Amino acid sequence: MxxxxxxxxxxxxxxxxxxxxxxxxxxxxxxxxxxxxxxxxxxxTPQIALDAVKVHNLEVLAYTKSDGSEEYRTKIAHYYSLHNIHVNASDIIVTTGGSEALAFAFGSTMDVGDEVIIPEPFYANYNGFSVAAGVKVVPVISKIEDNFALPPIEEFEKLITPKTKAILICNPGNPTGYLYTKEEIQKLAKIVKKHDLFLIADEVYREFAYDGLVHYSIMQEPDLEQHAIMIDSVSKRYSMCGARIGCIVSKNKELMATAMKFAQARLSPPTFAQIASEAALETPQxxxxxxxxxxxxxxxxxxxxxxxxxxxxxxxxxxxxxxxxxxxxxxxxxxxxxxxxxxxxxxxxxxxxxxxxxxxxxxxxxxxxxxxxxxxxxxxxxxxxxxxxxxxxxxxxx
The missing domain is CATH 3.90.1150.10 (Aspartate Aminotransferase, domain 1)
Incomplete structure (x- = not known):
C-alpha cells in the first residue's frame, strides 16, 4: 500500500x-x-460588494493578472493611504485569501529547516503553514496574566539562531484580541533590523481596534522597508470570508519579485471575488x-x-x-x-x-x-x- x-x-x-x-x-x-x-x-457583507457581482458585464470569466488586477491594487493602495500606510500598486500582490499571502511569505523568506519566531498563542494555521513549508516554529510565550502583551524583547533575542529568518505577529491578535502598541512594534522593528530578519505582520483585523486605541502598522514604521511584510484580507473587514481575497504587501522589491513567482505558479486570484472586493473599498466609514x-x-x-x-x-x-x-x-x-x-x-x-x-x-x-x-x-x-x-x-x- x-x-x-x-x-x-x-x-x-x-x-x-x-x-x-x-x-x-x-x-x-x-x-x-x-x-x-x-x-x-x-x-x-456590504451590499455594494454583492451588487458588483450581480451586475457584472463579463462575457468570459477569464484569468486575471497573477498579482491581481492593476485597478484593484491601485485602489487598495489608496485605501492604505487613508490609514497612513503609503505604498504603490507594485508593492501589492493580490492573493487567494490571507492564507495564500502567508504561504507566499513563508515560501519567499524561508527554506526547509529555517525558523520563524512567533508569540504564542497564535492563529492555529501558522502551524500548518510552517509544516507545509518545512519550517520550524519557535514560540515565545505571552501570558494571560499579562493580557497576552508582547513578551520581553530579551525573550526573542534568546531564541534567535543562524536558522532564524523572521518574526511573525498577528495584530490585532487571533486568538487573543491583543492590540500591539506603537512602542511594541518599534521594539520588534529594532530587533529585526539588528539581526537582519523579516518582520511579518498579519494585519487582517486592522479596523477592529477598541477603547480609543489606534492600530499601528509595521508599514508605518520608518526604515523598515526591507524587513516588513504585511498580510491582509477582506474576509473580516467586510464580512467576506467566502470571497477568499487577500494580499501580501512589501516595499522589498526582491521579496515581491520572489512572491510573484509563487503567484504565477498558482496562475491568478479569483475574478469574481476581486470584483466584489474592489467594490467593497467604496464602503462608507x-x-x-x-x-x-x-x-x-x-x-x-x-x-x-x-x-x-x-x-x-x-x-x-x-x-x-x-x-x-x-x-x-x-x-x-x-x-x-x-x-x-x-x-x-x-x-x-x-x-x-x-x-x-x-x-x-x-x-x-x-x-x-x-x-x-x-x-x-x-x-x-x-x-x-x-x-x-x-x-x-x-x-x-x-
Missing part, C-alpha cells in the same frame, strides 16, 4: 474545525448550537463605525459574563473579535467534545475552539478555549449561561 508523506502525517488538524462532526451530530439530535468556535461574522460599536458591546457582554463564572479567567481583548478564556478543567478539548456529545441546557449547547491548537509548545493551553464573539448579544448571553451550567455538571461528574 502506498504511504502517506511525513509532512501529511505531521500536518495538524484545525482546532477551529476538527469538532465539526460532533456539532453536526448534535444538530441532528435537535440541539441548538451556539458557534463560538470560528471567526465567521454575522455582520452583513459609517459601516465600520456601526460594526465596531456592535463588537464593543458584544465584547463587553461576553467578558462581563465570563468573569462572573467561578474559576474562569479571561483576558480583555482590545481588538479583533476573539478572547482566550482559561477554564476550571484539565482538558478543554475533552470538555468541548462533551459539550457537543453529552450536554445541553434548555435545548442548546456551545461549540468552542480548544486553545491548545493555538500553541506550538507541547502541553500548553490545555485548559484554555478561544471564543469568537461573532454572535449577537442575546446569543452571547445564552452561550455564557450554557457554559456556566456546563462547567457545574462537567466538574461534578469528574
Amino acid at each position: 502506498p504511504t502517506i508523506s511525513n509532512k501529511g502525517i505531521t500536518m495538524p488538524q484545525s482546532p477551529i474545525r476538527k469538532l465539526v462532526p460532533y456539532a453536526e451530530k448534535a444538530k441532528k439530535q435537535g440541539k441548538t448550537i451556539y458557534h463560538l468556535n470560528i471567526g465567521q461574522p454575522d455582520i452583513k 459609517s459601516y465600520f463605525d456601526d460594526v465596531i460599536d456592535d463588537y464593543v458591546k458584544r465584547r463587553n457582554t461576553l467578558i462581563a459574563g465570563l468573569k462572573e463564572i467561578e474559576g474562569v479567567r479571561v483576558a480583555n481583548p482590545k481588538g479583533a473579535f476573539y478572547c482566550i478564556a482559561e477554564l476550571p478543567v484539565e482538558n478543554a478539548e475533552d470538555f468541548a467534545k462533551w459539550l457537543l456529545e453529552s450536554f445541553d441546557y434548555k435545548g442548546g449547547t456551545i461549540m468552542v475552539a480548544p486553545a491548545a491548537g493555538f500553541y506550538s509548545s507541547p502541553n500548553t493551553g490545555l485548559n484554555q478555549i478561544r471564543i469568537a464573539y461573532v454572535l449577537n448579544e442575546e446569543s452571547l448571553v445564552k452561550a455564557v449561561e450554557i457554559l456556566k451550567e456546563a462547567l457545574k455538571v462537567y466538574n461534578a461528574k469528574s
Whole structure:
C-alpha cells in the first residue's frame, strides 16, 4: 500500500474545525448550537460588494493578472493611504485569501529547516503553514496574566539562531484580541533590523481596534522597508470570508519579485471575488463605525459574563473579535467534545475552539478555549449561561 508523506502525517488538524462532526451530530439530535468556535461574522457583507457581482458585464470569466488586477491594487493602495500606510500598486500582490499571502511569505523568506519566531498563542494555521513549508516554529510565550502583551524583547533575542529568518505577529491578535502598541512594534522593528530578519505582520483585523486605541502598522514604521511584510484580507473587514481575497504587501522589491513567482505558479486570484472586493473599498466609514460599536458591546457582554463564572479567567481583548478564556478543567478539548456529545441546557449547547491548537509548545493551553464573539448579544448571553451550567455538571461528574 502506498504511504502517506511525513509532512501529511505531521500536518495538524484545525482546532477551529476538527469538532465539526460532533456539532453536526448534535444538530441532528435537535440541539441548538451556539458557534463560538470560528471567526465567521454575522455582520452583513456590504451590499455594494454583492451588487458588483450581480451586475457584472463579463462575457468570459477569464484569468486575471497573477498579482491581481492593476485597478484593484491601485485602489487598495489608496485605501492604505487613508490609514497612513503609503505604498504603490507594485508593492501589492493580490492573493487567494490571507492564507495564500502567508504561504507566499513563508515560501519567499524561508527554506526547509529555517525558523520563524512567533508569540504564542497564535492563529492555529501558522502551524500548518510552517509544516507545509518545512519550517520550524519557535514560540515565545505571552501570558494571560499579562493580557497576552508582547513578551520581553530579551525573550526573542534568546531564541534567535543562524536558522532564524523572521518574526511573525498577528495584530490585532487571533486568538487573543491583543492590540500591539506603537512602542511594541518599534521594539520588534529594532530587533529585526539588528539581526537582519523579516518582520511579518498579519494585519487582517486592522479596523477592529477598541477603547480609543489606534492600530499601528509595521508599514508605518520608518526604515523598515526591507524587513516588513504585511498580510491582509477582506474576509473580516467586510464580512467576506467566502470571497477568499487577500494580499501580501512589501516595499522589498526582491521579496515581491520572489512572491510573484509563487503567484504565477498558482496562475491568478479569483475574478469574481476581486470584483466584489474592489467594490467593497467604496464602503462608507459609517459601516465600520456601526460594526465596531456592535463588537464593543458584544465584547463587553461576553467578558462581563465570563468573569462572573467561578474559576474562569479571561483576558480583555482590545481588538479583533476573539478572547482566550482559561477554564476550571484539565482538558478543554475533552470538555468541548462533551459539550457537543453529552450536554445541553434548555435545548442548546456551545461549540468552542480548544486553545491548545493555538500553541506550538507541547502541553500548553490545555485548559484554555478561544471564543469568537461573532454572535449577537442575546446569543452571547445564552452561550455564557450554557457554559456556566456546563462547567457545574462537567466538574461534578469528574
